[in-house]
Amino acid sequence: MNAGSTGRMFLPATLAFVLLLSPLHASAGQEGPEKSAALIREADTLSAEGNIDSAIDRLKGAVTADPENPGAYDRLGYLFLRKGQADDAVNAFNSALRLQTDLRTAKTGLGLALLKKGDLDAAKKELTAALSLNPYPSMTHYGLGLLYEKQNDYEKAIVEFKEGIRTFKDGKR
């Protein structure tokens, strides 16, 4: 495996992490948000089973049912990342951030997507911003580690990965 490998996949725990941190407030009695929440649950199950294409379809249905749900765009972004579709991921994370500017998982996701596109400066800006508002920073340290690896700065990459491991062990995921 090398630092620049494409197709890095974000697995169910990541999605569970997103699920925990994202605001999913499907209001009772409203068809759109309720339908959206149900489709998101289906998408989570499908992605846990490795069925990414079907999960993406469900999430597209979820954002159609409730275009104001940042969590649905956020998840969609991570699934696009998992498929290696960086442009689609950037669009999805930007949509999430338009709805909720301080959505830290989307900020981290945007940084990772920009990293995949090779836009290192923009990626660093997003990841650094995510770190400042993120009390669960191990994923963000991971992103910064990837960034420094791409710049062949292994000393800094090691610092970030070690910090990611430490914060993970401290429960800051």
Add this chain to the structure above:
Amino acid sequence: MNTTTKRMVVLYLLLFLFVLSITLVCSAQAQALLQTGAQAPNFTLSGVDGKDVSLSAIPEKKVVLVFWSTWSANSKKALRRFEEFYEKFKDRGILIAGINAENQTISPEDRENIKKTMKELGITFPVLLDRNLGSFHDYGVIALPSTVVIVDGKITYELPGLPLVGTEQMFDYLLTLVGEKPRTEVVPKYQPRYDAIADANLGRAFIKKKMNMMAYPLLKKAIEKDPRYMLPYVELAKLYVTDGDNANAEEILRKALTVEPDNVAVLTELGYLFCMTGRIKDAIDILDKAAQMGSYTPSHYYLAYALGKDGRLKEALAAFDTALSLNPFDYRIYLLRAETYENGKMLKEASADYRKALELLLQISN
């Protein structure tokens, strides 16, 4: 505070402690590691055929779980042996179930590979897909393949890897379960006392919640109740190390070795302790002995780490490779190899391994 208020406070306190103990017991069960005599953790997994299977719903009282993957060479050998056994004895109230631990998630390609392997080997027993490696972790699997035998809901036999002698002994034990005469005398696996297991599990649950002071008396009590039960010795030693008391850690491990001199887990922990306290030659000796006993993965990667500390990088990397061939899902292998690389100023390799360790913790894969 009047008497009624005092009573209410005591009542609430007792209620809180009760709820806490229930939570901790549940947590202990959830993280129960491979251990003979313990209750087998339940699971519900999808079969390759798409049907869900729960351990608790399997009608057979005797169940053999074979953890395997297509990338592990010994897994195929194990599956062949179990298929032969299943063909002969499937009508004797025993079920063989393959638990595929291919990857952290099973992709469509993985699923095809699994089906292809099953077809190639002619596997007729059910094969279940371990999504997110949940059962792999619940059963504390440390190597692939691994076998767990469950009778009436309890683990009665466990075998990591496919060691020559151990495998034959296990099949002899399986013969006794189906009413056949074993080829050699079967020595039943030691079953620790139930109350000692309960104390040890509760102690481990406290450790997980970083309540170390609560864990000490429970682990000591578990040892008192059943001195032949090795797990609490190891947990207690780890606890002493965490709290910086290496002398007591060593003492408790040496005490365990007076009871069972060749226990691979105890030898491995003692070797690692030696390594961490700078006694590298002693560490290598004891870890080499443990590694030669077979498929206990930590003995291989701690040996590798010790060899690295001794400046024997080539041998260290070979030992790390052995550990990875047994269990590529253990982040500690990558973490220790990263440190070994970093000490050798091989920063690119170190970075890649730290990254891989973090990816395993965060469950990110390529």
